[in-house]
Amino acid sequence: xxxxxxxxxxxxxxxxxxxxxxxxxxxxxxxxxxxxxxxxxxxxxxxxxxxxxxxxxxxxxxxxxxxxxxxxxxxxxxxxxxxxxxxxxxxxxxxxxxxxxxxxxxxxxxxxxxxxxxxxxxxxxxxxxxxxxxxxxxxxxxxxxxxxxxxxxxxxxxxxxxxxxxxxxxxxxxxxxxxxxxxxxxxxxxxxxxxxxxxxxxxxxxxxxxxxxxxxxxxxxxxxxxxxxxxxxxxxxxxxxxxxxxxxxxxxxxxxxxxxxxxxxxxxxxxxxxxxxxxxxxxxxxxxxxxxxxxxxxxxxxxxxxxxxxxxxxxxxxxxxxxxxxxxxxxxxxxxxxxxxxxxxxxxxxxxxxxxxxxxxxxxxxxxxxxxxxxxxxxxxxxxxxxxxxxxxxxxxxxxxxxxxxxxxxxxxxxxxxxxxxxxxxxxxxxxxxxxxxxxxxxxxxxxxxxxxxxxxxxxxxxxxxxxxxxxxxxxxxxxxxxxxxxxxxxxxxxxxxxxxxxxxxxxxxxxxxxxxxxxxxxxxxxxxxxxxxxxxxxxxxxxxxxxxxxxxxxxxxxxxx
Amino acid sequence: xxxxxxxxxxxxxxxxxxxxxxxxxxxxxxxxxxxxxxxxxxxxxxxxxxxxxxxxxxxxxxxxxxxxxxxxxxxxxxxxxxxxxxxxxxxxxxxxxxxxxxxxxxxxxxxxxxxxxxxxxxxxxxxxxxxxxxxxxxxxxxxxxxxxxxxxxxxxxxxxxxxxxxxxxxxxxxxxxxxxxxxxxxxxxxxxxxxxxxxxxxxxxxxxxxxxxxxxxxxxxxxxxxxxxxxxxxxxxxxxxxxxxxxxxxxxxxxxxxxxxxxxxxxxxxxxxxxxx
Ligand SMILES: Cc1ncc(C[n+]2csc(CCOP(=O)(O)OP(=O)(O)O)c2C)c(N)n1
Ligand code: SF4
Numbered sequence: 001x002x003x004x005x006x007x008x009x010x011x012x013x014x015x016x017x018x019x020x021x022x023x024x025x026x027x028x029x030x031x032x033x034x035x036x037x038x039x040x041x042x043x044x045x046x047x048x049x050x051x052x053x054x055x056x057x058x059x060x061x062x063x064x065x066x067x068x069x070x071x072x073x074x075x076x077x078x079x080x081x082x083x084x085x086x087x088x089x090x091x092x093x094x095x096x097x098x099x100x101x102x103x104x105x106x107x108x109x110x111x112x113x114x115x116x117x118x119x120x121x122x123x124x125x126x127x128x129x130x131x132x133x134x135x136x137x138x139x140x141x142x143x144x145x146x147x148x149x150x151x152x153x154x155x156x157x158x159x160x161x162x163x164x165x166x167x168x169x170x171x172x173x174x175x176x177x178x179x180x181x182x183x184x185x186x187x188x189x190x191x192x193x194x195x196x197x198x199x200x201x202x203x204x205x206x207x208x209x210x211x212x213x214x215x216x217x218x219x220x221x222x223x224x225x226x227x228x229x230x231x232x233x234x235x236x237x238x239x240x241x242x243x244x245x246x247x248x249x250x251x252x253x254x255x256x257x258x259x260x261x262x263x264x265x266x267x268x269x270x271x272x273x274x275x276x277x278x279x280x281x282x283x284x285x286x287x288x289x290x291x292x293x294x295x296x297x298x299x300x301x302x303x304x305x306x307x308x309x310x311x312x313x314x315x316x317x318x319x320x321x322x323x324x325x326x327x328x329x330x331x332x333x334x335x336x337x338x339x340x341x342x343x344x345x346x347x348x349x350x351x352x353x354x355x356x357x358x359x360x361x362x363x364x365x366x367x368x369x370x371x372x373x374x375x376x377x378x379x380x381x382x383x384x385x386x387x388x389x390x391x392x393x394x395x396x397x398x399x400x401x402x403x404x405x406x407x408x409x410x411x412x413x414x415x416x417x418x419x420x421x422x423x424x425x426x427x428x429x430x431x432x433x434x435x436x437x438x439x440x441x442x443x444x445x446x447x448x449x450x451x452x453x454x455x456x457x458x459x460x461x462x463x464x465x466x467x468x469x470x471x472x473x474x475x476x477x478x479x480x481x482x483x484x485x486x487x488x489x490x491x492x493x494x495x496x497x498x499x500x501x502x503x504x505x506x507x508x509x510x511x512x513x514x515x516x517x518x519x520x521x522x523x524x525x526x527x528x529x530x531x532x533x534x535x536x537x538x539x540x541x542x543x544x545x546x547x548x549x550x551x552x553x554x555x556x557x558x559x560x561x562x
Numbered sequence: 563x564x565x566x567x568x569x570x571x572x573x574x575x576x577x578x579x580x581x582x583x584x585x586x587x588x589x590x591x592x593x594x595x596x597x598x599x600x601x602x603x604x605x606x607x608x609x610x611x612x613x614x615x616x617x618x619x620x621x622x623x624x625x626x627x628x629x630x631x632x633x634x635x636x637x638x639x640x641x642x643x644x645x646x647x648x649x650x651x652x653x654x655x656x657x658x659x660x661x662x663x664x665x666x667x668x669x670x671x672x673x674x675x676x677x678x679x680x681x682x683x684x685x686x687x688x689x690x691x692x693x694x695x696x697x698x699x700x701x702x703x704x705x706x707x708x709x710x711x712x713x714x715x716x717x718x719x720x721x722x723x724x725x726x727x728x729x730x731x732x733x734x735x736x737x738x739x740x741x742x743x744x745x746x747x748x749x750x751x752x753x754x755x756x757x758x759x760x761x762x763x764x765x766x767x768x769x770x771x772x773x774x775x776x777x778x779x780x781x782x783x784x785x786x787x788x789x790x791x792x793x794x795x796x797x798x799x800x801x802x803x804x805x806x807x808x809x810x811x812x813x814x815x816x817x818x819x820x821x822x823x824x825x826x827x828x829x830x831x832x833x834x835x836x837x838x839x
Contacts, residue, residue: 191838205831209824210641212633229834234823236640241666245633248626252637255624256604256645259826260637278627369835375828389567389600389620408622409644411601416616416623419609427572427617428625 003057003483004550005180006065007134009127010051010082011074013044020127021052022363023152025192027135028056029365030144032186036480037363038064038547043217043301049077055480062329062364063480066549070137070179071105072130079103089179091133093126108137108176115167121160128161132168139178142169191330191366195359195473198330198369199289200225202337203261204233207375210258212238213246214268217301218357219291222263243268247275247286254284255417257407259341259377263289266308267298269315276350277316282417283395283403283442285344285378289337291355294545303545304357306472306518310526312352313497319439321446323453324352324496328475330364332494336454338372343452346378347402347445354496356518358547359473379404384412391415393424401444450498456507460489465561467511469536471496471524474516474548481553487561490516496527505532514538514560518547563597565590572617581732581758581769582611582679586618588735589648589677592742593619598646606635608651608660610686611760612679615650629659632667635674636814641824643815646746647674654684654692657715661693668722668751673813675745675752678715681760682767689763699765716794719753720787720806726752727790727806731776732759733769734802741804750813757800772800779803 007028009021018039025037033056042048053068055061068082073092076099084090084105093112094100100107110133112126119125128149135145145165150158200222203211211226213219227237236253240246246262254260264272269290279286290312294305312324323343325336333355340351381392381404388411395403395415403424406413416426421438423429458467459475460482468478468490475492482488491507493499508528513536515525520543522536529535540556542548568590576582593603603621607613609628616623622645626634631651639647656664656678667676683701684690690703694715698707719727726748730738738756745752757772777799783789790806815821 189839191835193838197838201831201834204834205829207826207828209826210637212637230820233829234820234825236818236820236824238636238640240633241662244630245663245666248630248633249637249640252606252624252626252634253641254637255634256638256642257826258637258641258824260641274627275630278630282624369831372828375826377826391570406622408604408638408642409601414600414620414622416625418616418623418625419627420625426623426625427570428614 003059004055004061004065005057005069006053006055006067007070008051008053008068009072009074010049010078012046012077013041013048013050014046015050015074016124016127017050017052019152020131021054022192023148024131024134025054025363027140027144027148028054029190029192030148031140033057034060034187034365035192036061036063036365039361041302049081059483060365061480063477064547064549066551070134072134073097073100074126074130089137091130091137108133108172110168110171115164119160119164121164125161125164128164129168132165133172136169136172137176137178138180142166188367191368192363193330193366194221194361194363195327195330195333195355196221196291196361197225198333199337199353199355201369202334203341204229204235205372206259206338206341208235208259208261208341210236210250210253210260211262212240212249212253213262213264214240214243216265216268218293218360219263219265219268219289221361222289243271244275247272248278250286251275251279251282251284254286255282255408259345261287261289261341265291265293266295266311269308269312273315277318277320278419279350280316280320280322281419281421283348284417285348286350287337287340287344287353288350289353289355291357291360293357294543300545302357304518304547305543305545306356306523309354309471309496309523312354313527320442321449321498322350322352323449323498324354326354326472326493326496327359328472328492328494330366331370333359335370335372336494342373342376346376347449348378348405349445354472356473364476378402381406381410381413383410387412389414391425394426395422395424395438397441397444400448401441446498450500453499454494455500456491456493456504458489458491458507461486462489464489465512466557467491467513468516468540469508469513469524469528470516474518477548477550477553478516480550481557484550484554485557488557493524496524501531504528505534508532508534514540516540516548518542563594563599565594568593568600568620570618570620574618575614576611577762579761580611581681581760582615584732584735584738585677585679585756585758586615588739588742589619591739592746595743596746598746602644602646604638604645604647606631606638606647606649608655610652610655610684612650612652612655629655630663631655632660632663636667636670636672639672639674640815640818640821643821648746649674649676651678652685653678653680653682653694657693657713665718665722668719668724668753670814671723671725671750671811673749673751673815675742675754677742677754677756679758680715680755681758681764683760683763683765685760685763701765714794715753715755716805717791720790720794723751724753725750725808725811728753728804729755729757729802731757731772731802733773737778737802744804748807750811757802775800776802779805
């Protein structure tokens with residue numbers, strides 16, 4: 001086989017592509033391959049065109065490709081959407097596919113509907129027949145497919161789907177030869193996980209006790225995942241009436257002692273804007289997982305972009321500090337969410353985990369999740385039994401600008417968390433000296449906070465002719481492209497603010513730099529320029545809702561390095 | 563506890579004669595009677611003259627954003643069931659800006675006591691009409707008279723699922739204290755809408771206006787929602803007192819059994835990760 005083989009399944013929404021795809025990826029993984037899964041779908045429940053791409057190979061695979069080596073066509077729509085090369089294998093029920101007539105690809109004809117009818121099964125069982133066919137063509141062990149089908153469906157349904165897959169498997173085995181023999185080094189049993197799953201699990205590990213939000217793609221699966229964890233892990237999850245309520249409820253819970261988080265997409269975050277400022281001035285710790293999609297407004301609900309970086313960094317009126325993590329992998333999603341919860345508690349600030357649709361919903365393999373530290377709640381007042389009625393100086397600096405937190409219910413710790421500027425006890429005040437000293441104290445957190453943030457890192461050969469500069473999920477795409485060309489290395493920002501910009505500047509200087517971002521205005525470039533004075537002239541930008549595909553990066557790098 | 567114990571020593575900034583003073587006194591009285599210790603009390607306020615209450619009642623306080631008291635209070639209640647939660651807000655705050663949160667909080671029957679200082683205007687921003695102002699009355703933002711129909715918070719509350727619905731009047735702080743006490747002792751969502759004259763911007767809605775119209779609710783079965791709804795729609799008179807009280811509904815915390823277990827500590831997620839292999 002070539003180093004990376006691309007398998008893809010496509011059909012109308014409602015055909016079960018989004019369960020079939022990841023399930024088949026697990027079969028490939030169990031067969032010893034490294035796999036990466038990338039879903040594309042419109043914002044429709046029925047109809048439209050859904051597809052799931054699995055790129056797999058003998059070594060780690062982390063990003064999608066344009067090429068397709070094998071394709072499962074479940075409807076005519078596929079032929080309007082996909083470009084097939086002569087070498088592509090297309091598995092389909094060609095008697096029932098009208099548009100397939102003139103495709104160049106090699107047709108693997110499997111009578112999906114006939115088999116399903118024969119077995120008296122529902123139409124959707126076609127998927128299983130097709131998977132069986134694909135497994136045979138790829139030379140996979142049927143037992144592995146059977147095992148994963150059994151795990152994916154409820155018992156009774158599972159059995160009949162296994163039978164259907166068997167029929168597809170046999171049908172192909174009799175008539176075609178294996179096109180791609182799996183000869184991979186067996187990779188260790190690893191996780192197959194999306195960014196949202198990793199983020200959610202990082203939050204559970206980090207002792208999250210409260211999550212409240214309103215659903216919005218591509219962040220909704222964080223809500224779903226955490227909601228499933230409530231009973232077992234002692235976690236309150238509320239689907240609120242809107243995002244305004246979502247963040248305010250989380251702030252209320254955090255004030256009351258919970259470890260609180262909310263999660264949304266850019267549109268929902270627009271509503272959370274005021275709540276963000278509320279958390280900042282009341283110094284109530286909060287973590288926000290924001291997954292970007294193309295905007296403004298509703299934009300393209302189910303596609304990817306990195307267009308919200310500047311918004312996240314600047315959102316809300318007034319001046320205050322916040323921290324923004326921009327994880328580039330599932331491991332970082334896990335680790336940074338854990339760390340974000342600690343950081344919020346340590347500095348009493350809002351902390352962001354900035355995701356995007358590509359990272360949130362694509363599947364990546366991870367050997368294991370990174371080690372984390374301990375849960376750290378920062379300074380907490382233990383109470384004063386002697387003077388239970390006393391007010392407490394919650395907003396007096398203990399160290400590094402940070403005050404001592406009180407959990408309501410503590411004797412002698414009375415204070416007010418106020419959205420107004422306030423005294424050390426929290427009483428409203430607009431005296432000049434009070435305002436000045438509170439602002440200065442809150443900003444004194446910035447220096448130690450900066451030291452706690454992960455610093456940009458260089459990937460690849462030190463002396464490559466071109467250096468891409470990126471944040472967030474673009475890291476995965478560049479790691480993949482690096483396997484195919486040595487013309488570039490890259491600097492990835494795992495966090496964007498606050499950073500030690502002197503150090504960043506030294507790192508950037510003397511290189512042939514090119515920013516690479518999933519947006520139109522090169523937002524990271526702007527932030528770098530503002531903080532270091534370095535203006536990166538070259539840009540490689542994409543803003544059509546799709547991630548960078550491997551071939552695009554390779555050809556750009558080769559061209560730019562000439 | 564005595565009512566005086568709840569003073570904070572902060573000087574009120576309300577206009578002399580403002581209806582908020584009576585609400586303040588009634589709150590302190592009710593708290594003392596209910597025996598709520600200040601460190602067990604979370605006071606949540608909106609923004610407006612009403613919201614200033616936060617500075618004057620000794621308690622843990624959260625002075626939130628305009629219209630957003632309900633979600634904050636709900637968060638507190640869910641995260642810390644040992645706290646009594648008492649919310650103060652204006653009619654602009656709760657019935658205008660926050661009406662969505664208001665309705666959904668009642669649907670949830672969250673266990674809290676919500677006092678709305680209903681002066682029919684925006685006091686702090688100097689006299690624009692609020693959603694309870696009557697059609698025809700002029701204000702700074704409606705110089706030719708309000709054209710929108712007023713909303714009826716009592717009817718909305720009974721319908722939306724609040725399990726304790728009352729209306730008080732700043733001119734009768736005795737009764738008001740009793741209503742608040744009832745709310746504090748009630749397990750579920752308690753709304754106490756209060757006719758609170760704004761002596762500076764309230765236009766016709768002054769003490770005399772209310773004194774001529776209020777009647778104490780008598781001979782009314784508070785467990786009868788239909789009767790309470792009907793009563794809330796009385797046109798010529800303004801009934802004050804307890805409209806509705808439903809017992810036996812599970813309160814919000816009871817419906818969230820995970821609260822008991824919610825503790826901040828590092829968790830072992832091996833099992834969750836294994837599901838993904
Ligand atoms: C988002 C937002 N919009 C507007 C304001 C300005 N504002 C402050 S108080 C208020 C109205 C208060 O009226 P009400 O809730 O009836 O309280 P009252 O002052 O009458 O007690 C407004 C509009 C604000 N603080 N926040
Ligand atoms: S403006 Fe009205 S509501 Fe505000 S303090 Fe003065 S009298 Fe009271």
